[in-house]
Amino acid sequence: MSLLTVGTVAYDAIETPFGKTDKIVGGAATYIAWSASYFSKPVNIVSVIGDDFDMHELDLLRQRGVDTDGIEIKQGKKSFFWSGRYHLDMNSRDTLATELNVLLEFNPIIPDKYKNSDILLLGNIDPNLQLKVIEQLPVRPKLVVMDTMNFWMTEAFIGKLHEVMKKVDVIAINDAEARQLSGEYSLVKAAKKILTMGPRYLIIKKGEHGALLFHGNEVFFAPALPLEEVFDPTGAGDTFAGGFCGYLDKSRDISFDNMKRAIIYGSAMASFCVEKFGTERLKTLTHKDIEDRVKEFIDLVQFDIILE
């Protein structure tokens, strides 16, 4: 099996109440690839970077079975850069700088060798580009998952966003975005509306409050692990999505029941991500680390009630 993801590979500079970083490697596709690489091989990335990018970081990804040939390197250009500062609650942040740079001319071209990937995970980019990716695939992947954000729910993009939504199986957004997209405050009502817009599965990410998976009239809830310290939440949502898709790809099962498991694995990966700045923690995981963490999730929610 194989996973194809399209998204940013970039530089971030992050301030949290616990410290700050210089430019470090970030971007949705980076987090997705690191996370998915623990389950799925190959993970195929389509992205764009400038020649200022630290190419050693791509070596590290390749050592984990990630195929980086789909990352276009623009000579003489700079990589996408984002800088932000988190508040004490880590749920809100201020953007300090956004330099689109190479992202302004991103035109995702899917290499032929990626075209039969089993799962497509569209990272959070312009829905016009997400659509372009889908249209390049001669065979529809077994599962198409999309991330997006509030910025693409504004007038200039919402039409195209709806077009993409009609072509995907799973959409993953946060609670505020679900409310904005549906115009409903209640997440249950929001989910019902969004599930009429195209996707058959909706994941609502609630950060430290866990995640909900909606499908038809069914709903599944996965908690977030209560952590002593959330050090840096950057990339947690992408890490979650990467783990979710990677697990589905590895287990070759896209049933609702297996998606529940995949959400637990995605949540486990996200819980590692926030322990250190950037992708640092994701670079040093072992298979046992992940299984132990999943065990913590099982213990966290397990109870036995025998109904009469």
Next chain:
Amino acid sequence: MSLLTVGTVAYDAIETPFGKTDKIVGGAATYIAWSASYFSKPVNIVSVIGDDFDMHELDLLRQRGVDTDGIEIKQGKKSFFWSGRYHLDMNSRDTLATELNVLLEFNPIIPDKYKNSDILLLGNIDPNLQLKVIEQLPVRPKLVVMDTMNFWMTEAFIGKLHEVMKKVDVIAINDAEARQLSGEYSLVKAAKKILTMGPRYLIIKKGEHGALLFHGNEVFFAPALPLEEVFDPTGAGDTFAGGFCGYLDKSRDISFDNMKRAIIYGSAMASFCVEKFGTERLKTLTHKDIEDRVKEFIDLVQFDIILE
């Protein structure tokens, strides 16, 4: 087995985005008694009301096996009254009026027939009164559970609150209160500190985001049920506590594993409470309603992962 609770029996006037009420019956002990009555008999209440109180409401409680002899009726005085308005998110509210009335002279006297109750649930009242209740019991109950709130964590009361905490087994507070009481933002760190203050069990209520139970190094998470509509959250925390204690009392088991079950039952009861104004929904439940709701909680979080 038997449950003793001490707390307010009162009038509320509530505004939510969905409507508003005139004076309706409320108060922590009222919600606790209605909720616990589905599990435990008798439920013994100690409280105080004025002669303006609708005595038919006490008849209704008695019909459910609640002993109301411990509710003192002050002739010529008015019952405690609270009025509030909820915001759209239902997590925040403005208090419009607080008329303490009979609460100003509340001096809880435990009737002899209540003195051997198996479980004591101290509703959210002045810690001086909570202490007075504990001191009147010749034999320590098998389990002492306390609720409290931020108001009692201020300079004038915090010393007494700590005194009460040293005498209880379980404390149930919300996330903001846990942060205030501990001075820690991380709930895991907050829990570690609070568990050194007396209680061996800490329940942190997170409203629509569920509840956490901490004990030693163990933690259990119970989700809230995702609801189409939260109609009126008043009393949800008390209903939760009543269901939690009622279930423990009925099942005669105060182990950590059984507390997990009790939290699910408490959460189920709270999910009914918010469906209508005041205690309305709690008055019409059947045993089957409750079991069906608990089944929804099981389905909501159940997954099967077999670790290698």
